[in-house]
Amino acid sequence: MVKVAVIGGGLAGSEAVYRIAKEGIPVDLYEMRPSKMTPAHRTGYFSELVCSNSLGGKEITTGAGLLKKEMEMLGSLIVEVAKREAVPAGGALAVDRERFAKGITEIIESMDNVNVIREEVKEIPKGYDYIVIATGPLTSPDFSKSLMEITGEEYLYFYDAIAPTVDAETVDFSKGFWGDRYSKGEGDYFNCVLTQEEYERFYNALMEAEQVPLKDFERAVFFEGCLPIEEMARRGKETLLYGPMKPVGLIDPKTGKQPFAVVQLRKENKEGTLLSLVGFQTKLKYPEQKRVFRLIPALENATFVRLGSIHRNTFIQSHKLLEPTLILKKDKRILFAGQITGVEGYVASASTGILAGINVVRMVKGKQPVVPPKTTMLGGLVHYITEPKEELQPMNPNFALLPPLDKKVKDKQKRKLLKAQRSLSDMEEFTNLYL
Numbered sequence: 001m002v003k004v005a006v007i008g009g010g011l012a013g014s015e016a017v018y019r020i021a022k023e024g025i026p027v028d029l030y031e032m033r034p035s036k037m038t039p040a041h042r043t044g045y046f047s048e049l050v051c052s053n054s055l056g057g058k059e060i061t062t063g064a065g066l067l068k069k070e071m072e073m074l075g076s077l078i079v080e081v082a083k084r085e086a087v088p089a090g091g092a093l094a095v096d097r098e099r100f101a102k103g104i105t106e107i108i109e110s111m112d113n114v115n116v117i118r119e120e121v122k123e124i125p126k127g128y129d130y131i132v133i134a135t136g137p138l139t140s141p142d143f144s145k146s147l148m149e150i151t152g153e154e155y156l157y158f159y160d161a162i163a164p165t166v167d168a169e170t171v172d173f174s175k176g177f178w179g180d181r182y183s184k185g186e187g188d189y190f191n192c193v194l195t196q197e198e199y200e201r202f203y204n205a206l207m208e209a210e211q212v213p214l215k216d217f218e219r220a221v222f223f224e225g226c227l228p229i230e231e232m233a234r235r236g237k238e239t240l241l242y243g244p245m246k247p248v249g250l251i252d253p254k255t256g257k258q259p260f261a262v263v264q265l266r267k268e269n270k271e272g273t274l275l276s277l278v279g280f281q282t283k284l285k286y287p288e289q290k291r292v293f294r295l296i297p298a299l300e301n302a303t304f305v306r307l308g309s310i311h312r313n314t315f316i317q318s319h320k321l322l323e324p325t326l327i328l329k330k331d332k333r334i335l336f337a338g339q340i341t342g343v344e345g346y347v348a349s350a351s352t353g354i355l356a357g358i359n360v361v362r363m364v365k366g367k368q369p370v371v372p373p374k375t376t377m378l379g380g381l382v383h384y385i386t387e388p389k390e391e392l393q394p395m396n397p398n399f400a401l402l403p404p405l406d407k408k409v410k411d412k413q414k415r416k417l418l419k420a421q422r423s424l425s426d427m428e429e430f431t432n433l434y435l
Ligand SMILES: Cc1cc2nc3c(=O)[nH]c(=O)nc-3n(C[C@H](O)[C@H](O)[C@H](O)COP(=O)(O)OP(=O)(O)OC[C@H]3O[C@@H](n4cnc5c(N)ncnc54)[C@H](O)[C@@H]3O)c2cc1C
Pocket: 007, 008, 009, 010, 011, 012, 013, 030, 031, 032, 033, 037, 038, 040, 041, 047, 048, 050, 051, 052, 053, 119, 120, 121, 122, 134, 135, 136, 137, 138, 139, 140, 143, 337, 338, 339, 340, 344, 345, 346, 347, 349, 350
C-alpha cells in the first residue's frame, strides 16, 4: 500500500490533502497546532487566515482573481469554501474567517482517506513514498533545521527583505539608461536618473513617510544585516548616495556625465517584464511606498506589482531546488507547496498545494508529473519561482508573470482581459489533458 504524508495543515497543505484523498489515496496529515502554535496562528483549524480575511480580487483581470478562477477549474477546496463563507467586500472575495477555517477543517477531518496527526514534525518522517512539505512562512524552528539538511543551509531563508517590483510596461525608459556599473556585464540594469533637486525631494519624502510597526517576532530581522532603505536614509542625507542610489561607475549616454543619483532596476524574469528596485527593501506602509517611489522620475506612472516588505518568512530558494512540478530535484519523493516555495499570500500558497496534490496523485498512478503552461497564472507563478535567477524573492500572482500577447494592445485593462482569457482557455486544455 502506498504511503503519503502532507506536513502542515495550512492553505497549501489543505488543498494537497484534499486532492490526494479525493482520488482514493490514503494520506497522513501532520499539523502541530493547537498543541504547538506559530507566532501568528490562534486556533487549531486547518487553513486559518492569520491576518486579513480577504482572498483578493474577484475579477479575472486581477492576479488573485484569475488565479482563483483557475483553481476552481482544478477543483479547489479553498475557493469552494471561501465562496460559501463569503462576506460582502466589494470587488474582493473576503470570508468569515472562523466559518471558513472551520468549514475546511470539517471537510478534511471527515474524509475517509485522511488520517490527521496532531504533532510537530521535527524531521522528515520515514517510511513514506511521497511527502508534501507545506509548513509555511512560520515553519517550526526544529523542522527548519532538518530542512536545511535536505536543502542546504544557504538555500533556506528565514526572512524576506523584499524590494518593490514594477511592471516594465509602465516604466518611462526615456528618464534613464540601460547599463552596468563600470560597464561590467551585459547592460542588464536600467538606471533611473535623478538630479540633485529630484534626489532631495525624494529624500525628504522618504524621511517623512510612515512605516509599518514591527511585530515582536520580526524584531530580530534588522540584526541580520538587512537594512530598510528608510533606515539607511536616517543615517544621513548622503548615505543613500554611497549605498543603493550611488551613481559611481555609471555614465549617462545622454549627457556623457555621471548622474547625481540613480535607482537601478533589475530584471526579475527572463522576459524582463518585471523589474525590481535594487536595494530598496522597505518597511514603509504600502500607500506611502507608491507615493514616495513615484517621485523617481522614471517611475512616475509605474504600476507596482509587488510592494516592498521585511517579514519573518521561511522559504527555500526554489529556483535551485525544485522542478516546476514542485518536486525536489535531489529527492523525487519530496514535494514542496505553499509559501515555503517562495510564492506569497493565501491564494498563491493554496494554488501550489493543488499542483503538489495533482502531482502526487499522478506519480502514485505511475504517470508523469505535470505543470500548467506559463500562460496561466498558476503556471506563470511556478515557472517564476523555479526559473534560474540570482536570488528568489517571494512573488504574488500578477499579470507581469504572464508572457506578452502576440500583438501589442495599448489599453491596460483590455490587455489584462485578453491575457486572462488566454489563461483560462489554456487551463481548460490542461485540465482536459491531465485531470
Ligand atoms: C503575520 C503574517 C501576516 C500575513 N498576512 C497576510 C495577509 O493579510 N494576506 C495574505 O494573503 N497573506 C498573508 N500572510 C501570508 C499567509 O499567511 C501565507 O501566504 C499562507 O498562510 C501560506 O500558506 P501555507 O499553507 O504555505 O502556510 P500556513 O498557512 O502558515 O500553514 C502552514 C502550517 O504548517 C504548520 N506547521 C509549521 N511547522 C510545522 C511542523 N514542524 N510540524 C507540523 N506542522 C507544522 C503550521 O501550524 C501551519 O498550520 C501573512 C503571514 C504572516 C506570517
